[in-house]
Amino acid sequence: MLRELDAARWREAGTLFHELVALDEPSRSRRLTQLGHSDPELRAAVETLLAGDAIADKALPSLPIGIGNLDGDDAAAALGLEGERLGRFRVIERIAWGGMGVVYGAEDTELHRTVALKFPLLHVTDSARAITLREARSAGALDHPNLCPIYDVVESERGPFFVMPLYRGETLKERIARAAPLDASDVLAILEQLASGLACAHGAGIVHCDIKPGNVMLLADGTAKLLDFGLARAAAADISVASGVVGTIGYMAPEQIRNDPVDARADLWALGVILYEMLSGLRPFAGDGSSQIARAVLDAEPRALAATGIAVAPVVQALVSGLLAKEPRARIQTAAELVRLIASARADLRQLSSRRRARRRVAAIGGILGATGVLATALWLRPPPSLISSGKLAPRDTIVFADFDVAGLDSNDGRVLDTLVRGGFADSKGVTLMGKKAAEAALARMRRPPGTSLTPQLARELALREDKRAVLSAAVAPIGDGYVLTLRLIESESGKQLAFFENTVADPERELLPALALQTQALRERIGEPERDARSPSPRRRKPLTTSSLEAARLLWRKPGRPRRDDEKIAAARAAIKIDSSFAYAWMDVGNMLSWTHHRSALLDSALGQAYRLRGDLSLFEQAQVGSLYWWAVQRDRRAALAALESALARDSTIEGVVPLNITEELNDIRDFKRTEAFARQIERWKNVGPAVSGALVWAQVAQGEYAAADSTIARFRALRPNVRAASALERIGAISRLHLDSAEAILNGMANVAVLMSERAALHRLRGRLAEAHKAEQWLDSNSAASAAAAGARFDSTSGRTLSLAREALWIRHDSSEAIRQLDGHWGKASPAQDSQDRVDGIQAAGLYAAVGRVMKADSLVSLFENGADTIAKRSIYEHRQAALAEIALARRNFVEALHLFRASDLAADGLPATRCSVCVLPHLARVAERAGWSDSARVFWEGYVTQPAIERLNSDQWFLPTAYSRLATLASQRGDLATAATYRRSLASLRNQPR
Amino acid sequence: MSHPAGPDGPSTPDQAPPEASLDSLIEPLYERLRALARQRLRAAPWENSLNTTGLVHEAYLRLADSPRRNSIDRARFLGLASRVMRDVLVDHARAKGAIKRGGLTHTLALDAEAARSDVDLDRVLAVDEALTRLEAIDPRQCRLVECRYFGGLSLEETAAAVEVSLATAKRDLRLARAWLAAQIESA
Secondary structure, eight states: OGGGOOHHHHHHHHHHHHHHHTSOHHHHHHHHHHHHHHOHHHHHHHHHHHHHHHHHHHHSTTSSSSGGGGGGOOGGGGOOOTTOEETTEEEEEEEEEETTEEEEEEEETTTTEEEEEEEEOOOOOHHHHHHHHHHHHHHHTOOOTTBOOOOEEEEETTEEEEEEEOOOEEEHHHHHHHHOSOOHHHHHHHHHHHHHHHHHHHHTTOOOSOOOGGGEEEETTSOEEEOOTTHHHHHHHOTTOSSOOOSOGGGOOHHHHTTOOOOHHHHHHHHHHHHHHHHHSSOSSOOSSHHHHHHHHHHOOOOOTGGGTOOOOHHHHHHHHHHSOSSGGGSOOOHHHHHHHHHHHHHHHHHHHHHHHHHHHHHOOOOOOOSSSSOOOOTTOOOOOOTTTTTSSOTTEEEEEOOOBOTTSOTTHHHHHHHHHHHHHTTOSSEEEOOHHHHHHHHHHTTOOTTOOOOHHHHHHHHHHTTOSEEEEEEEEEETTEEEEEEEEEETTTOOEEEEEEEEESOHHHHHHHHHHHHHHHHHHHHOOOTTOTTSOOOOOOOGGGOSOHHHHHHHHOOOSSOOOHHHHHHHHHHHHHHOTTOHHHHHHHHHHHHHHOSSOHHHHHHHHHHHHTGGGSOHHHHHHHHHHIIIIISOOHHHHHHHHHHHHHHOTTOOTHHHHHHHHHHHHTTOHHHHHHHHHHHHTSTTTHHHHHHHHHHHHHHTTOHHHHHHHHHHHHHHOOOHHHHHHHHHHHHHHHHOHHHHHHHIIIIIHHHHHHHHHHHHHHHTTOHHHHHHHHHHHHTOSOOOOGGGGTTTTSHHHHHHHHHHIIIIISOOHHHHHHHHHHHHTTOOOOSSHHHHHHHHHHHHHHHHTTOHHHHHHHHHHHSSOOOHHHHHHHHHHHHHHHHHHHHHTTOHHHHHHHHHHHTSOTTTOOSSSHHHHHHHHHHHHHHHHTOHHHHHHHHHHHHHSOHHHHGGGHHHHHHHHHHHHHHHHHHTTOHHHHHHHHHHHHHHHHSOO | OOOOOOTTSOOOOOOSOHHHHHHHHHHHHHHHHHHHHHHHHHHOTTOOSOOHHHHHHHHHHHHHSSSOOOHHHHHHHHHHHHHHHHHHHHHHHHHHHHHHHOHHHHHHOOHHHHHSOOHHHHHHHHHHHHHHHHHHHOHHHHHHHIIIIISOOOHHHHHHHHTOOHHHHHHHHHHHHHHHHHHHHHO
16 A cells, blocks of 8 residues: 555655654544545555554564664764864874774873773763763772773763773783683683672672673783773663663673673673683684574573683682573672682682692603593693703604504594694694604505504504604593593603603593693693794694584594595585584585585685684694685685785795695786796795696796796606606696697696696695595596586576577577577667676676677677676676676687687686586687687697596586587598598587487 | 775775765775675674674774764765665675575585574565665655664764754654554565
8 A cells, every 4th residue: 555655645644644643542543534534545554654653663673784783883983083172181092982982092181191081872861861971970980999980071062971091901802812811820810800890899889781801901010990880881771772781792691681680790790701701712602693692691501611622720610600600699699709719719729730830840740630520731830841952852853653542432533633633733843743654654664564553562663663762652541430531752762751641531522622632732832842943833722623522523534434525525524513613624624625616606605704714723724725715715816815825824934835836826827927936936945845836837937938948847847756647737738838829828727727736736745645635636637526517507597597598509509690699689689787696697698698699899888787786696706707708709809819818717618607617618618719710729629628528527518519529620630631530520429419418 | 807905905095175075985985885894794694684883884984084074974974884785785685595596505505504594684675675665755764764774873873864854864764664664564
């Protein structure tokens, strides 16, 4: 009914609505009844509006946007007061702004002191404003060293503001972000001060309601100041906050979330969250988005600290549990009580640590047997001199690592735990753990049969034979209700114990990985890093294997009887993610595997996005990989990808060789060949990366026409590494480049690139002992585990999609340009602006086809009509189709080299195919360019490349181009007089035509 | 090959006098804002409910921080920003819808992805649709709703952005809200 109103009637209805909405119910019905007689349409409209008004509060605040969100309204954020005078204050600079208001630094010109002026965000009635200001004022008047005083509340023409001392320091939020997990003694010192300040405020009957790390200021002398007392409550009185719920979701007590009555105990809950966060750097209740977090706060138990890989003393754990009790009655009841509990906990810890120091003097061993299963380590101890500094081990010694003894657990778990220990040493510059493959080779030299397990005894024997100074053995064995985990470092010559760590864990599923990660870290610290290598990263306390769940780790790494297919691996990683959604390795694996096959998919985006978000859990090397992949595959920003790699190399010049290799690849891709050359020459001297980089160097040289230089690089490369496949691929590059110089680079990037790269990768991974990676690359080469081409035709149900398909059929199969034009004109003849992204994608593809039939102007105009305004999802797809369309346009204009470049850049056949393995799909187009240019030899190379690839590589571009390929190859062969070859291709063509469709 | 400026990329140059500058800046501002919003959506796609207010103000601060602007500029900027937010949210919702309909991604969609309900975004589309109808009969109310709901602006800011008095803004918004609620409920 309402939809049919015109503007004039709408205004009429609006006026009536405003009149009626102010009336009481009986007079309203009277008016409506009257109206019903004279103007039934208007009556219906007004009635609908009134009904809407009645439900508007219910229907609209539940929207993701709108009035319910206005507590974040920082209208004052941009007051722009710098330089102004407000009364006796001269505003100097804006210091901060946020949900609660905006803070300026200012000079008090009367008292000659620097102060902070805080403009709270209050959209309130005069009476509510008066109350809240009064409350804030009385809170600010409290005199306590840990409460931030409020000197004055001033009403100005720019709204009321508070005058407060100006603290220079960092907020607890910044400290946590910078340094979490914080040292346990610091944590308790901070907590004690906050509790003491709170006790004072609560004593005066004032509750904070929005305690969070951002509201705690840490001064240089260690004093903690609690800010913003009374402001949250002020916000609660603010009528513009519809729900009345205030606070910051992660720190809100369950009763606050439920909107139940709130008292001082809600502040204690918030302290519990802060305590947890200081100890672990993590929030106790995690979730994606506020509603999930709120649900977790209400229903879930906090993640066990031990499960986050953080060791806490039982007294500290007790504080966490006492503060994070969901039921206010079950919580630590008062801030004063909390102060007492913290004091006694600190005393306990001091005692414990002095006991430990005594024990350490006797035993000189770091491990402590935790009785409760909560891990206890020497967090408060200064370590003894490291094994390297005391000369027991030399820097870069190789340590033999015996097989993990996993009696009582799944025998495959050894592999998972082994991974963890090795990962802990991955970025160590102190010592290296002997790789599995090296150990196997050494065993073979000892004439042991393959598959011999490397027991600690045998490991020592091996170490003596191979002249290695130490042996590391690790074991997990059942004891009582739990398991005991030991890590032992033995001097091979004397058999003496160099280091020993032992812990018990009650629940291996959740506690084993964190415990082992701590032990590994402790071992690494015990061994030490070479002192002169100041740049080497010190071991970070990070999440073990990026998950605490043994089950999740098993899913990802358990070795099955046979190599798993990609889809099985993805499924396994997904199952692992289900158990632990913050499992960075699992996300990385999914992203990694999909990036080979699914260039553009939401899943790839989401997996890489998650891995990128969790990159803090990964090693520097993995960060570089995830970072570059994320920027490359998701954001399509090659320069950012390059930057991610370069920054990793800058931080650790000895980072794995793949990183420099990838840098050269990226440099080649952005066609900065000069830099490729310079960089390749620079790193060629590092012998572990040299050979791999040679390939990139060759490409750069060929691309610049320096064929002699490329030849000599190839020769050097072959001398360095007699890898037949890679070397011959490179030679092929050299040979082809001589045939047709202009097309050389297109060939390189379009066809040989992938094969060379893959064999490079495989060989390199083998060199580095990364068998799984090598296997993956080889698998790609053999292309047996193919990506499913299933979803190729997913969107052919749309008109534009069908039109494209018909036009292609006309053009590529029947070679009937006028029919293709007819089809295209039927849909795009009168081009209208795109309604959505799919329109844009299809329109751009149509542009390519228009150019292919010679309608260049039309193609041009379609490209410019559709190329802009795509949303994120379609942006990359449009980018690629656009390159292809521009390539067609270039081809139509006979700019052949340009066309080759653009087709290569489109990395995708202009055929609506999913961009999987697209390099092969691009070949027919490169061949078309070569033919049009008259480069018949090149055309032959391209067409041959196309038909000799496995069918799966061609995807369903077969239907368009395979017949053409055979017939063109036959023609080319007979043109050069090779009649036998021509006949062979004709036979292939015939058999193709006889195949059932 | 074009590379959109990153979050720390150069911000829009802004040396011209304020009156002249805003109009000439609208185009780049618009692009910048869209980029910013997309970045946010990209960084936290699970946050279906973008904190649009924060985003709008952040954008304003980033773009207009250094030279102080008069209040008209700010108001007009916020109005524009609200419109952009509407576009972005609607695009985002459509894209999500498109993913849901597509075969490939759907079958492969991770549970984590699937768990992110699209309900909120459906609501965005419903509001957008209703708003488009409202625009046909009363463009000003449509602007008001954009500012208030999509831009998350305060009443004062909304009134200033649409250049009406506070009282009118309140009255009109109540009417628009009633109408939207009726439309969405009956949809």
